[in-house]
């Protein structure tokens with residue numbers, strides 16, 4: 001077997017699968033055996049798709065649940081570099097995943113594990129994107145799926161989940177409340193918790209390490225100076241950092257990048273802890289979270305401690321950006337690269353703009369911004385920041401006048 005589960009609290013190790021430590025109830029983490037270095041280096045160097053990395057997944061079956069996740073493009077952002085006065089900015093576009101966000105990576109692994117463990121049903125708490133991804137992989141695997149969403153989740157975000165055939169239920173609370181709610185349901189009914197946080201499900205998180213593996217190969221084993229990632233629960237950042245540590249242990253890179261975690265000002269538990277140099281286990285729940293970046297509105301980031309530890313260990317930064325900086329960044333990214341990012345993902349470009357402006361990121365440094373989700377996930381936000389186009393009669397001269405006005409602008 002290629003992994004064991006280790007309890008973060010009592011440190012006991014298990015080679016049977018559990019969701020939480022059977023000895024003390026602590027959070028379990030997957031530890032991989034990386035001793036066959038030559039083979040694993042070969043895997044990382046030659047992978048051409050997400051499931052080529054299965055030696056790094058806690059999976060014992062050949063029956064994988066896949067709908068074409070991962071292996072997303074890395075785009076050199078030439079025009080964005082020019083605008084920012086940078087030389088090496090790259091966008092990793094996770095919006096190209098089957099359901100439009102990186103969540104397809106953890107949920108592909110999560111549902112493969114659910115099939116392997118013969119789950120009767122699955123349930124997830126989500127702000128919308130993880131729920132939609134769970135619904136899609138549940139459909140592909142034929143397992144029933146319940147999705148708990150905050151009451152005020154816009155119907156446009158819920159509809160995707162419903163079209164995939166999952167059962168959506170709204171909860172009068174925020175996304176952290178939704179995740180809290182389902183622990184008792186899982187225990188009583190013996191269902192699988194698919195929420196994308198290690199304390200809920202230690203298996204799914206291993207899927208997101210592949211973002212680091214792909215980045216390393218796509219950049220020809222050059223380590224960027226900075227990788228900028230939005231933080232919701234913090235699991236994605238922690239997992240990508242774990243992936244970079246694997247690459248270093250296997251001798252494929254000689255250093256890890258500095259990790260930047262970005263939140264929105266109105267819901268920034270990790271950034272607030274970082275600002276006062278708090279210990280990773282001292283992150284405080286945000287009361288009444290709000291904001292435009294709904295995909296990262298986690299009042300209590302369940303993987304926040306792992307994310308903050310990764311930020312400290314890598315010499316990185318945790319910070320927050322405002323709603324108007326997010327709107328500006330969405331527009332800047334769109335018009336310089338052709339990549340449409342949802343607000344939670346535009347945060348990364350807002351952060352880069354600020355860090356470059358403050359001189360904390362230098363012109364010559366290499367930076368990857370992770371666009372975690374497609375702008376089409378939140379058309380309401382884009383519409384609210386767009387001016388409605390002119391309407392012209394079927395009259396060429398009238399059309400010319402409007403075109404001339406644009407040209408003279």
Ligand SMILES: *Cc1c(COP(=O)(O)O)cnc(C)c1O
Pocket residue numbers: 101102103129130196230231232233234235236237295296342344345372373374
């Ligand atoms: C879930 C999500 C995030 C946050 O990921 P975490 O692992 O919860 O930190 C960021 N962006 C998008 C688009 C998401 O769907």
